[in-house]
Each structure stands twice: as C-alpha cells, then as structure tokens.
Amino acid sequence: MFTGIIEELGQVRERFPAGACERFVIGAMTVLSDVSLGASIAVNGACLTVIEWGPDWWAAEAVPETLRCTNLGALVVGDRVNLERPLAAAARLGGHIVLGHVDATIPLLGRRILDAMSPDTGTVELTFGLPASLAPFVVEKGSVAIDGISLTVASVGRDERGRHTFDIAVIPHTRQVTTLGVRNPGDFVNFEADYLAKVVGRLAAPYRDAFLGDGFIADSFPGDRDREGQQ
Template identity: 40%
Template sequence: MFTGLIAELGRVEWVEERTGATRIRVAAPTLAAKLAEGDSIAVSGVCLTALAITPERFEADLAKETIARTSLSRLQPGTVVNLELPTPAGTPLGGHVVQGHVDGVGHVRALKAVAEAAAGESDWLLEFTAPAEVARYVVAKGSITVEGISLTVAAVTHQPGGEASVTIAVIPHTYAVTNLHTLGPGSELNLEADVLAKYSEQRARLERHEASNLSEEMLIAAGF
C-alpha cells in the first residue's frame, strides 16, 4: 500500500522492448539504495517490481497489460516519473490509501498558475478529463490519485457519456517536487479512484440486490 506522497523524482534512462515484457531502467539516487530485489515501488502511480538494483538506479518490467492500461506507454529516455515506496505498517497515513492499481488514463486539459508570482510561489490549477470508469467515483473534496500523487478534487463536472472534467488545486510544493511541472495539454495521466468509494459502491449494490430478493415468505420466516 502507498499513500500518494511522492518521495523522489526518478528519470527514465532507457526503455527496452523484450520478449514478453518491456524493461525500463530508472535513475533514483535516493530510493534505489533502499530497495531489495523483488520489492514494490510505485512509478507514477503504477505498482512495479524492482529488479537489477544498484545504489542509484533500478529496473522494472512492464507487462503488456500495464503498457495498454497506463500512461507508462509514453515512457522514453528522459521522462520524469514520480516514485514512492510502500508505506510501512504503523506509520502515519499522510495522503490516502493508494494501491498502485491504475483505474484509467486521463488527459491534461490545462495546467495554469493561479497568479503571477515568483517561481515556486504560485498555486496551480490542474484540469483534466477522467474516463467513465474513474469519473463515477470522483466527488468534490474527495481524494483521487493522479500520477501517483494523492490530491483533493476541487471541482468535478460529470458529462452525459460518463466521463468527467476534473479540477484540482496544486500547491507550489507539489508542483515543484512531482512530475506535474513536466506535463502539458494532452499529456496522459494515471488515475486511481479512492478504494473506499469502490467498496461503498459494492456494498450499496449488494444491499440493493438483497432487497430485491425479498419475498413475503422470507419476511414471515424472519419474524416480520
């Protein structure tokens, strides 16, 4: 489990297509030294397995499913990625519960400074589209994971087709220490909905199903 608090910005050194999987190597001078072979690490919101680790870099395999369903399909040498290690049990939950399981890919509509200010001092507004499989769980003031970052939804407009337009306020610190400052209109974004919203939906669905199966005989047998 992760919390969506980015620990380091990594940089992709190379991408190599291999039989059965695509291998990437990521420079991560801070986190690589903390990894052991087979450890999990979130790369821009995608939980991957660290391989071929050295003190300053690691490698990871991308399955075809990962390539097809995440923004990691756009990786190339020089791409900046958000990195986070799993949260140890018993430590404070600084963001929200993040699984590293991408639900869908959104696209940046705009990323603009709120006010004219010196570099690193302005808030930013990130506007992006969310596909229907993510949009159903997005609510104003709720949590959403964008490129592995735990963020709070400022506004959401649901569209007739099921998609949504989402706006998020980004503080200067988050803009500076994540890969958001490298993105522009049209950039792909890994999106993960709040898992609590998914469980709530499932619970409500099960309750509706149980209610629809009630009969007079069942109520009498239960003492009603």
C-alpha cells in the first residue's frame, strides 16, 4: 500500500525484452535506502517488484497486462518517473490509500496557468478526461492518484463533447518534484480511483437501482443532479 506522496523522480536507464515481460532499469537513490529483493516500488503509480539493484539503480519486470493497462508501456530511456516505497506501519498517511493498481490511463485534456506572474513555475490547473465507468468514484474534494501522486479533485464536469472530466490544481512544489511539471495536453497518465470509494460503490451496487435508478453508474450522483437543478 502506498500514500501517493512521491519520494523521488527516477529515470529510465534501460528497457529491453525479458521473455514475455519488459525489464526496466531505473536510476534512483532515495527509494534504495532500505531496498531488498522482492520489495515493492510504485513507478508512476504502478506497483513493481525489485528483482535486482545496485548503488544507484534498480530493476523490475512488467508483464504484458501491466504494459497494456498503464503508461509504462510508453516509457523510453531517459523518461522521468515518479517513485514511492510502500507505506511503513508506523508512518503518517500523508496522502490517501493508494494500492498501486492502475484503473485506467486517462488523457490530459487541458492545462491552464493560474499564476500569471510565474507561468513556468506557478500553480496550474489540469483537466483530465475520465471513462464513464469510473466517474462515480471521482467527487469534488475527493482524492485520486495521477501517475501515483495523491491529488485533490477541484471540480468535476463534462466537456463540450459530453465526456466526463475533472480538474486538479497543481502547486509549484508538486510541479517541481513530480512528472506533472512536464505533462502536456495529449499525454496519458495512470489513474487510480479512491479505493474506499470503489469499495462503497461495490457494496452499494445491489441497492442502487432501488434508490437511484439505472443512472447511478453511468450518469451522476443525486447530489450532482440536485446542483444542476439549482443552476
């Protein structure tokens, strides 16, 4: 289990086939301080297993399903990646519960500068597209993981094409210490919905039709419809 608080930016040094898998060699320092064989490290929010390491690098293999369901398949030598070790039992939960199991890759649709005085280093607002199947688990002021980063949802909505979207505000510190500082519209990021929201959704599923009708998953929550009626 992870928290979405990135510990360092690593760099892909090598990538090559290893049987049915792809082996990645990633340059790093901080996450290697207590590394052991078989340990887990999240790479852009995808949990990988340490199979080998040296003083400033470690290696992992990604199976075809991981390459298909995450943006790890698009990584090339030189790319920066977000790295995080699992949460220690006595540590603070600084972000939110992140399992390292990516739900989908989603597109970055827009990037808006919020700090006009510092366009290169100031706060920005990012807008992401979202599959309808995951929309019920993304709510205003809720948590999501983007490329392994724990972030707070600023707003949810739909674009001019009717697609589900959500916005997040990224402060200068987060831009500097994660890959969000170099993401541009058109990029695809790893998305993991809040685990607790998914559990509640699964438990409520047998009862949703009685209370909300068939639109619960595909459309919106009752609170969203109430707000729309007030506008």
